Amino acid sequence: MVTPTVVVAGASGFIGRYFRRRFAAEGWQVRTIGRDTSADAQWNDDGGIAKALNGAELLVNLAGRTVNCRYNERNRREILDSRVQTTRSLGVALSRCDEPQRTWINASTGTIYRHAEDRPQSEIAGELGSGFSVSVARAWEDELAAASTPLTRQIPLRIAIVLGRDGGVMGPFRNLARLGLGGHMGRGTQKFSWIHVEDLFHSVLFLHERPELSGPVNAASPYAVDNRELMSLVRRSLGVPFGVPTPAWLLGMGAVIIRTETELVLKSRWVEPRKLVEAGFAFQYPALADALNAISRSSR
Template sequence: MKIAIAGGTGFIGKALTSLLIDNGYEVIILSRRDESIKPSANPRTVRWLNDGDQPELHLEGVQAFVNLAGTTINSRWNPKSKAEIVSSRISAVNEIRRIIQNLPKKPRVVVNASAVGFYGTSETKTFTETSHSVGNDFLAETVKKWEEEVLQIEQAGVRTVLCRFGVILDKNQGALSKMLLPYRLYAGGTIGSGKQWLSWVHIDDVARGILFAIEEDSLSGPVNFTAPEPVRMEQFGRQLAHSLNRPHWLRVPSFGLQLLLGEMSMLVLKGQRVLPEKLLDHGFIFSYPNLKDAMTDLFQD
């Protein structure tokens, strides 16, 4: 099976590409950059989103599209960066829809990135895919617009999966890698109140979950990509300290992060308790369902 991945050079894309190749799939990376890769290579690269690009000429026979493309949200938010966060996601979806319209045969499935930020934040509620709550902050509004664009592909008759990612744990990239430095300097501690929920997931389970979504024909619509056991930030910090053999003692006050990060501070000061009901109901088995096992894997010598 041929699978095209937009955003395949990011840390999710790299993990997914490796897993797909190990499982015998042919992978095509959609990239803005020119890559000197032989046409027979796996993965191979096809240019897109540049003036004059016609990626559909090189994508005949693709049976699944995975869209992970979009400007990072991990930068200080201002009107310009917010506009880029939204527009980069919408333009990628629109281009995938255009490509599909121009292929001789439609793919079986489109698996698109999304985020648990869709639900808004809460210290008391639990969210599953059947929850109708939609947040009213910037991140929730962005995810809502993003998903609405993707669902237009579904209306064209292609099975569509919306991967609502939680905080993805990888020691070298993503949010966790940024949390490590204070602990390694013996200055780690609770962020904010510590009561905010952290719905996390191991990078390996993300890659395996995406492959599961590609292969499981009965899975569609929003799917929460979070481990079955979310934790509060206080517990997360203590487990991280234990895994690194470091103290957990220096509290990081909310106002300090707000001054440093501005509106983006909500990513660590607020959260939501999200459960992966659909994945579990469809028979997906997490390799790392609890935080202790996930941390042990990530930081084992």
């Protein structure tokens, strides 16, 4: 039996590290593309990228600078370039491969949709938003679509906020709750769409195995919660009985101090994974309470 090969681009982040471990555990040979010298190919080496891609069955691109920062001019440029230029490099390299991948799953973001408290945003009927984060998501997906890869199916994966033990947003949320500041943020009515990192991994395998599915695809639990419920569940998972709410004006001041943006907690992200659900994907962690409890247990 031939061992399948996956290329994970942007493999040094929280999701990338998790994917590398899980693919290896599932019997895949893993090649990596990144900025680290330990990667099989670096971003500034087009020939090396093509060599890493050639003959692999699946490409998963997770590259992108963190958005947990102030959106000044320099950071905006780096956030955009880290997504668009890496996607462009992969497209050029794939066009040079004698044996290109069957599937190219390229990270995108559920933030591409508008602020939505009225109804969920599906791949079919979702409405795209406006602003810097949305413009980055549009450019990211446009670059993927521009790649000439006739033998490779392209899927922009619109990922909701990813939860897991070793990264993502859970660290700051848990720290706030432990300090007694784990109440709702702003009005608390904004939706929080999320996905456990294990379900994200299995959604990638699911999409790869189903050639009839094409992008974009939303990767999110089918059960979004609002911010009030989110923070209540975070406190409950930690055994913290009470949390002080944080008004929007105070969040704005705090965001400046810790050098981030309030959009990360105040934008209402209501992402509906209609394609995955209709195709029969089974979530291991569909409910946020179960996901948070599993993360808390694994962190002890």
